[in-house]
Amino acid sequence: MIAEIGHYAVVLAFMLSIAQGILPLIGAHRNDTALMGVAAPAACGQFMFVLIAFCALTYAYVVSDFSVALVAQTSHTLKPMLYKVSGVWGNHEGSMLLWILILALFGLMVARFGRNLPAGLRARVLGIQGLIGIGFLAFLLFTSNPFLRLDPAPFEGQGLNPLLQDPGLAFHPPFLYLGYVGFSMAFSFAVAALIEGRVDPAWARWVRPWTLVAWTALTIGIALGSWWAYYELGWGGWWFWDPVENASFLPWLVGTALLHSALVVERRDTLKSWTILLAIIAFGMSLLGTFLVRSGLLTSVHTFATDPERGVFILGLLIVVIGGSLVLYAIRAPMLKGGGLFAPVSREGALVLNNLLLATATAVVFLGTLYPLALDAIGGGKVSVGAPFFNATFVPLMVPLLIACPVGAMMAWKRGDLPGVVGRLKVAVGLALLVVLATVMIDGNTDIVAALAMGVAAWLVGGAAVDLAERTGLFRISLSDTLRRAANLPRSAWGTAIAHSALGIMVAGITASSSWQTERIQIVRPGDTVELAGYEVTFKGAGNVPGPNYTALRGTFELTANGRRVTMLYPEKRDYPAEKSSTTEAAIHTTPIADVYVVLGDSDGKGGWATRIYHNPLVPWIWAGAIFMAIGGMVSLSDRRLRVGAPKRAARKTPVAEAA
Amino acid sequence: MLRPLTLIPVAVFAVLAVVFAVYLWQVGPGGKDISKIPSAMINKPAPQFDLKPIANLPARLKIPGLKTADLKGGVSLVNVWASWCPPCRIEHPVLMNLAQQGVTIYGINYKDKPEDATRFLDQLGNPFKKVGVDNTGRTAIDWGVYGYPETFVVDASGHIRYRHVGQIYPHQLESLILPLLKQAAQPVTDSSKAGSAGAGGS
Numbered sequence: 001m002i003a004e005i006g007h008y009a010v011v012l013a014f015m016l017s018i019a020q021g022i023l024p025l026i027g028a029h030r031n032d033t034a035l036m037g038v039a040a041p042a043a044c045g046q047f048m049f050v051l052i053a054f055c056a057l058t059y060a061y062v063v064s065d066f067s068v069a070l071v072a073q074t075s076h077t078l079k080p081m082l083y084k085v086s087g088v089w090g091n092h093e094g095s096m097l098l099w100i101l102i103l104a105l106f107g108l109m110v111a112r113f114g115r116n117l118p119a120g121l122r123a124r125v126l127g128i129q130g131l132i133g134i135g136f137l138a139f140l141l142f143t144s145n146p147f148l149r150l151d152p153a154p155f156e157g158q159g160l161n162p163l164l165q166d167p168g169l170a171f172h173p174p175f176l177y178l179g180y181v182g183f184s185m186a187f188s189f190a191v192a193a194l195i196e197g198r199v200d201p202a203w204a205r206w207v208r209p210w211t212l213v214a215w216t217a218l219t220i221g222i223a224l225g226s227w228w229a230y231y232e233l234g235w236g237g238w239w240f241w242d243p244v245e246n247a248s249f250l251p252w253l254v255g256t257a258l259l260h261s262a263l264v265v266e267r268r269d270t271l272k273s274w275t276i277l278l279a280i281i282a283f284g285m286s287l288l289g290t291f292l293v294r295s296g297l298l299t300s301v302h303t304f305a306t307d308p309e310r311g312v313f314i315l316g317l318l319i320v321v322i323g324g325s326l327v328l329y330a331i332r333a334p335m336l337k338g339g340g341l342f343a344p345v346s347r348e349g350a351l352v353l354n355n356l357l358l359a360t361a362t363a364v365v366f367l368g369t370l371y372p373l374a375l376d377a378i379g380g381g382k383v384s385v386g387a388p389f390f391n392a393t394f395v396p397l398m399v400p401l402l403i404a405c406p407v408g409a410m411m412a413w414k415r416g417d418l419p420g421v422v423g424r425l426k427v428a429v430g431l432a433l434l435v436v437l438a439t440v441m442i443d444g445n446t447d448i449v450a451a452l453a454m455g456v457a458a459w460l461v462g463g464a465a466v467d468l469a470e471r472t473g474l475f476r477i478s479l480s481d482t483l484r485r486a487a488n489l490p491r492s493a494w495g496t497a498i499a500h501s502a503l504g505i506m507v508a509g510i511t512a513s514s515s516w517q518t519e520r521i522q523i524v525r526p527g528d529t530v531e532l533a534g535y536e537v538t539f540k541g542a543g544n545v546p547g548p549n550y551t552a553l554r555g556t557f558e559l560t561a562n563g564r565r566v567t568m569l570y571p572e573k574r575d576y577p578a579e580k581s582s583t584t585e586a587a588i589h590t591t592p593i594a595d596v597y598v599v600l601g602d603s604d605g606k607g608g609w610a611t612r613i614y615h616n617p618l619v620p621w622i623w624a625g626a627i628f629m630a631i632g633g634m635v636s637l638s639d640r641r642l643r644v645g646a647p648k649r650a651a652r653k654t655p656v657a658e659a660a
Numbered sequence: 661m662l663r664p665l666t667l668i669p670v671a672v673f674a675v676l677a678v679v680f681a682v683y684l685w686q687v688g689p690g691g692k693d694i695s696k697i698p699s700a701m702i703n704k705p706a707p708q709f710d711l712k713p714i715a716n717l718p719a720r721l722k723i724p725g726l727k728t729a730d731l732k733g734g735v736s737l738v739n740v741w742a743s744w745c746p747p748c749r750i751e752h753p754v755l756m757n758l759a760q761q762g763v764t765i766y767g768i769n770y771k772d773k774p775e776d777a778t779r780f781l782d783q784l785g786n787p788f789k790k791v792g793v794d795n796t797g798r799t800a801i802d803w804g805v806y807g808y809p810e811t812f813v814v815d816a817s818g819h820i821r822y823r824h825v826g827q828i829y830p831h832q833l834e835s836l837i838l839p840l841l842k843q844a845a846q847p848v849t850d851s852s853k854a855g856s857a858g859a860g861g862s
Contacts, residue, residue: 277669284673291680311684319677326670333666370676377683602746604776610744 003068006056007147010097013049013104014137016042020107020130024123028195036123040111043126046133047104054101057146058088067153070094070146076159076578078549086170087160092294092310093146095173099290100136102174102181106210107133110185117206124192125185132184135317143310159578162550168228175221176248180286182214183251186258187283190276191325194332199272204265207279209637211262214282215255216633222248223626230619231586231597238513238622241390246369247289250362254282257358264348267413271352273333278355280329284322285362291318346416350408357401364393402456402507405500406463410470424470428462443516450515453507460504464497495636499629506625512618523608533615535596536560537569542600542609550574552585555600555609559589571600571611595619701820706731706738706812707802711792715774721781726766726792732818735844736764737811737837739788740800742772743780745808751827752784758833759787763841767791770800770808813837815844 020042027035059065061084066072074091075084089095107129114122140146163169189207193199225248230238239245258278264271291314342348368385375383406428410421422429435458439451469475471493472485518532524539531537540556557569569587576582589596594617601610701707706728713725731738739755741748759765767788769777774793781788794800803812804823813822821844828837 273666281669315677315680315684318680323670323673323677326673330666330670334663370679373683374679377679377686602744604744 002056002059003065003147003149006053006060007145009049009052009056010137010141010145010147013046013053013100014134014141016046016049017130017133017137020046021127021134022130023127024130025127025195028120028123028127031120033119036119039123039126039130042130043104043107043111046130047101047108050097050101050104053147054088054097057094057097058085061085061088064157065153066155066157067149067151068146069148069150072150072154072157074160075157076549077156078578079160079165080548082167082170083160083165086164089173090160090164093140093144095177096136096140096144097146098174099177099181100133100140102177103129103133103136103184106181106185121189121192121196121203121206124195125188128188128191129184132188132321135321139310139313139317143313156578159549159576162574162576162581162583163232165549165576165583166228166232168224168232172221172224172228175217175224177221179214179216179218179221179255180251180289182210182217183255183279183283183286185210185214186279187325190279191328193276194325194328197332197335199265199276199336201266201269204262204275208259208262208266211255211258211279211282212633212637215252215259216630216637218248218252218255219626219630219633222252223623223630227623231588232583238619241368241387243369244289244293246365247285247292250365250369251282251285251289253358253362253365254278254285257355257362258282260351260354260358264351268342268348270342270348272336274355276333276336277329280322280325284318287314287318287322291315343415345411345418347408347411347413349416350404350411353404354401354408357397361394361397361401364397365390368393399456402460402503405460405503406467409463409496409500410467425463425466428459428466431462432456432459434458447515450511453511453515457504457508457511460507461501462504464501464504468493468497491639492636495632495634495639497632498635499632502625502628502632504625505621505628509618509621509623509625513616513622516617518615520613522611523604524611525608530611530613532613533594533596533617534561535566535615536563537596537598537613539609539611542603545572547574549578550576553600555587555598555611557587557598559596569596569598571598573600590620592620593618701804701812702823703819703821706814706818706820707799709792709794709799709802711768711794711799714769714777714791714793717774717778721778721786723781723786723788723791726768726790728818730766730790731814732816734764734816735841736766736789736814737841738766738768738803738814739812740768740770740794740803740805740808740810742770742808743776744772745770747827748809749780749784751809752780752787754828754830754833755787756785757830758837764789768799768803769793770805771795771797811837813840813844 019038023035023042024039027033027038057068057070060068060071061075062081064071064075064077064084066075070091070093074094075087079087083090087094089098107126110117110122110126110129114125117125186207189203189210193203222245225245226238229240229245258275261271261275261278265275291311294310294314368389372383372385406425407418407421410424411418432455436451436455439454440448443451468486468489471489472482474482477485520530520532522530524530526539526541529536529538536559538558538560540558542553542555545552545554552572552574554570554572557571559566559569567589569589571587572585574583574585584599587598594615597614597616599612601612603609708728710727711725713723714721717723737755737758741751743749755765765787767790769791771794777791777793792799803810803820809827811824811828812820813824815821822840824832824837
């Protein structure tokens, strides 16, 4: 009964989305307030019904209702509660429902908090959101119904892929979808602006918070995914340039460019056409990622049970949504008037450079991801494009971006003073040089590229600190004045400094972990000790340990430094009988400056065990960087300017930003 | 009102959409299996190599080394294996079964310790007529080996006719390996057909 209610709620939501997708757009065209007024209640109702459907499915998982086919295929009574719930989105149908729930949530937020938007713009934005909703709800209803019954119902489910039974991965999809779907807001605003033929600073101010929400969530989502890959796949790596990883990275890159270009629209009333295009592409990349993963064109751990029919449907959706909006763009974009030329040496000039580099990097990753697919499609045979390609192309593009970042952030709008900015950044330059020297001295092999990269990391952190110090007058005026200035500093300035220095932290983590990783692979017998990077790892033995829905082979290792015990490490190999597969659980000892990472391999049958032990310096900084980046986004989101009315169009408060 | 510059995005997207549609159509029902990895070596002569036998083999296991010339004169399987590779261990009974049916199987022992390899054959039996030791991994690279175990069907003229990545499952004996061996026994003129089966099963 509950499942039928869920199914029925999806049908009702679909009906409402049709109303929401058609009537307000007609209303906005005819300037008919009654028709435009349909948008907000329809969005609220759509959210309510999708929420009911989502709760119904969650209930089926929680009580292990195996008469629902999806639950029988992907759940099991013995699964811990957390994974019963996360199992809702651990499959194709349920994850589409989550996707739609988030889409409806964004619609609700525009309806609820967007009262100060001009009526026409609000109606159009909600109308376009409704159109997207029609597409995805139809996709769910006609190709991926999560509420199908199974008769007779089995006594036990088949279980969830054990790789997905993990706390990091339980929350990876919701954040990722919050990011993907969040870009639908920027997209809807962009298409609405194209229909109206008007983009102004107020528009940019409305779009920016939504983009920030999406970008922040996507940052967290990608970081969770990479963290999971790091500790679960057991290879000590954290990013593999896997096509599916790239599929989530592409919208992030475009979203980052969009965040920066929207600033130029807001402050200088120019770069409009480009910003609109970025908004369309950001959501386009999100849809593309969905298409690639769901259609079965890419195979990886992310691939759900695929069905070509679904691929055709999503491709159709992609063509209508992205193709349609790009045609609209081609027709309307020439009408958007730019705000005139501007000097290359200025904040806006620096932001254009940022956009050029990010756009090129996006193109490179896009090409590397899709080239093998395109080549195979035209019968050119199989190739694989791996890490070497991306390292050789992506990294060189990032170097100028990172070096220019602190300079650009301190440049004044309209006309910047490059020598002046560089002069004020001399402290950061000094810090960077110091770090390069220190790195060369510590690292005996003098890996000069790595040392320079560490210098770039220090430059980013130092640059952000100098920027804050300059703005607050640190060391120039009295401390109390500095504190007052710091308190009055716009939140967005804090957000920028935090996010940019987070980038530095991440660069340091990436550089150190890829340049100075130590790896020991050997067969150990109980009592054997392996030394690495100042630690001794002693193997104590291995034995079977039962888990809730698996049996684990657990190794016991003692980690000592200079003869003193630091901690015990328990890597596991888990065998999931219901799912007939196994996972490796690396044991990781994390310190602020390094990880010791132990993986238990196979037995040699004579009491010896294959083990891999890694020392990964600064690897926690990668995720610390991602977290700080997300914090920067959130701080920026709380900026007053995004909440208080925009100068031209709205006089009242703009609580759009509070939607976060 | 249209300007060429703003038409670029939609043009790029159109090309992309066509590529996706073509690929989706190819992958569609009964279409090609994209998880299959083709080998560049199909229908090419087996690479040149001359590998030593496993060192210090006891008298009960008299297995000579393997070189390219050995592959000529009859259809054979070349299996790349190692004692440290768990799927190789699981696959081994299948190879034993094939050897009992009279199939010639050659082994390339990949980056293994001689004593481990000897113990492996002692415990599980020896299906191999000859085994060459590839300690450097060079020969495996020449063969284009992707993962372990990996098995090649080589015809009487020493040409590679099929590659099987991963272990051979028992059910694949009748459905895949034996028919392939029969096919490889046909004259070389038929090789293009066998090759396409290996290259992607389209």
